[in-house]
Amino acid sequence: MLETPEDTLDPSDWNAFRLQGHRMLDDMIDYLEHLRDQPVWQPMPDEVRDSFRQALDDVPSDLAKTHELFLKDVLPYALGNVHPGFMGWVHGGGTPVGMLAEMLAGGLNANLGGRDQSPIEIERQVVQWVRRLFNFPETASGLFVTGTSMANLIGVLIARTARLGTDVRHTGIAANGQQLVAYTSAGAHISIVQAMDIAGFGSAALRMIPVDQLHQMDIAALERAIAEDKKAGMTPFFIAGTVGTVGVGAIDNLQAIAELCERESIWFHVDGAYGALAMLAPDIAPRLQGIGRADSIAFDFHKWGQVPYDAGFILVRDGELHHNAFASPAAYLKRETRGMAAGSPWPCDFGPDLSRGFRALKTWFTLKVYGEEKLGRVISNTCALAQHMKRRIEAEPQLELLAPVALNIVCFRYRSEDADRVNADLVVALQESGIAAPSTTTINGQLAIRAAIVNHRTTVSDIDALIDATLELGGIAARSACS
Numbered sequence: 001m002l003e004t005p006e007d008t009l010d011p012s013d014w015n016a017f018r019l020q021g022h023r024m025l026d027d028m029i030d031y032l033e034h035l036r037d038q039p040v041w042q043p044m045p046d047e048v049r050d051s052f053r054q055a056l057d058d059v060p061s062d063l064a065k066t067h068e069l070f071l072k073d074v075l076p077y078a079l080g081n082v083h084p085g086f087m088g089w090v091h092g093g094g095t096p097v098g099m100l101a102e103m104l105a106g107g108l109n110a111n112l113g114g115r116d117q118s119p120i121e122i123e124r125q126v127v128q129w130v131r132r133l134f135n136f137p138e139t140a141s142g143l144f145v146t147g148t149s150m151a152n153l154i155g156v157l158i159a160r161t162a163r164l165g166t167d168v169r170h171t172g173i174a175a176n177g178q179q180l181v182a183y184t185s186a187g188a189h190i191s192i193v194q195a196m197d198i199a200g201f202g203s204a205a206l207r208m209i210p211v212d213q214l215h216q217m218d219i220a221a222l223e224r225a226i227a228e229d230k231k232a233g234m235t236p237f238f239i240a241g242t243v244g245t246v247g248v249g250a251i252d253n254l255q256a257i258a259e260l261c262e263r264e265s266i267w268f269h270v271d272g273a274y275g276a277l278a279m280l281a282p283d284i285a286p287r288l289q290g291i292g293r294a295d296s297i298a299f300d301f302h303k304w305g306q307v308p309y310d311a312g313f314i315l316v317r318d319g320e321l322h323h324n325a326f327a328s329p330a331a332y333l334k335r336e337t338r339g340m341a342a343g344s345p346w347p348c349d350f351g352p353d354l355s356r357g358f359r360a361l362k363t364w365f366t367l368k369v370y371g372e373e374k375l376g377r378v379i380s381n382t383c384a385l386a387q388h389m390k391r392r393i394e395a396e397p398q399l400e401l402l403a404p405v406a407l408n409i410v411c412f413r414y415r416s417e418d419a420d421r422v423n424a425d426l427v428v429a430l431q432e433s434g435i436a437a438p439s440t441t442t443i444n445g446q447l448a449i450r451a452a453i454v455n456h457r458t459t460v461s462d463i464d465a466l467i468d469a470t471l472e473l474g475g476i477a478a479r480s481a482c483s
């Protein structure tokens with residue numbers, strides 16, 4: 001029996017806890033203030049890795065000691081996506097405001113599955129903001145999820161229910177006898193393939209349509225694939241266009257896809273994982289024309305939106321259909337019109353999760369504190385930096401661009417014999433240098449150095465540092481490849 005406060009998990013000495021808490025907050029603020037003095041990334045020493053492979057102690061440690069361990073063994077060996085030199089993958093930089101909001105959410109420990117509570121109203125306010133951003137109707141629904149991978153899966157599942165009716169939830173997709181097929185571009189993210197797999201259609205039911213020289217889905221090839229599938233007795237039900245492909249940052253022709261989907265009564269889904277928030281950037285938004293015609297849009301606040309991980313989102317034009325694709329009757333989810341069980345429908349009626357954290361809070365703080373205009377400027381700025389990088393590459397005879405720079409991703413390489421090997425070595429050398437962290441991708445069969453500029457902290461000097469280090473380390477990699 002709990003008789004005294006000491007038996008709970010709360011501190012026995014709140015003042016000591018408060019002091020320690022302030023120290024931890026100060027340390028993290030120092031870390032963010034002085035990021036530039038640190039390497040982007042450094043390899044983890046074997047002793048540190050080994051220490052994590054020991055069993056957790058039976059004897060409790062105290063908070064201060066555990067925090068020291070965090071400072072010594074965890075902080076220095078994180079991936080570094082908060083760092084301005086990080087351009088490896090499409091990762092967001094996070095913000096100090098987002099960090100504080102996460103702390104508040106942790107203290108509140110809200111469960112946003114449902115019921116009548118202010119945190120759900122915050123989520124609804126963000127949903128309202130998202131509807132407006134994409135010019136969706138009031139009847140559209142939205143839901144925070146882990147990330148776009150989950151949002152893409154939810155998109156496929158709603159499209160399935162739209163095509164086969166809510167009975168499919170009981171009978172399964174095979175009962176109906178139709179063979180449903182879906183389409184996306186060869187440049188699409190793997191999570192679309194996974195969504196088709198997890199939803200039970202099988203990844204073979206997804207047609208990977210070739211891309212044109214701008215890396216956009218080839219619309220004529222898409223039309224041909226649909227016609228062939230229909231002729232073979234199959235049912236096209238889902239097309240995913242991409243805004244900002246993960247490889248090169250291409251934007252599909254959304255207007256053309258929207259028209260095709262209307263004509264053929266096919267669900268139009270947009271994977272706008274990082275690119276959809278370009279709606280905030282007045283210079284880029286016009287290139288997303290047609291996005292407002294989508295049936296569903298999947299995107300992340302944790303990439304270009306700079307909200308700390310994780311904060312994915314799905315927006316669905318037909319909110320009722322979205323609800324009917326997931327809502328379940330259960331006694332413990334009984335609704336009332338008054339009291340704590342009021343406020344239906346609840347977020348749990350719109351996706352597979354019942355217990356849900358308060359992702360909306362850090363997003364709400366980000367939108368309120370920084371504002372749309374500033375967030376949009378960050379997005380424009382990363383694209384301007386990509387153009388700067390492109391110009392530097394074009395000016396260096398030793399470097400060559402491997403793909404058009406549509407948004408914020410630059411794919412290039414160091415010219416050399418045995419270029420694939422040299423550039424692979426070069427990227428590892430850059431990462432280990434701690435100066436800059438690009439990654440690799442393959443473009444038309446050639447290995448490319450890929451720099452994805454997502455972080456709001458990245459400046460011209462970080463781009464120049466990457467190019468300068470590439471030239472220097474490229475020379476070394478090329479010489480060691482010949483020797």
Ligand SMILES: *Cc1c(COP(=O)(O)O)cnc(C)c1O
Pocket residue numbers: 090146147148149150189191242244245246271272273274300312
């Ligand atoms: C990052 C990304 C995804 C996956 O999103 P997660 O948030 O990592 O699940 C899907 N599609 C594209 C185009 C992406 O860039």
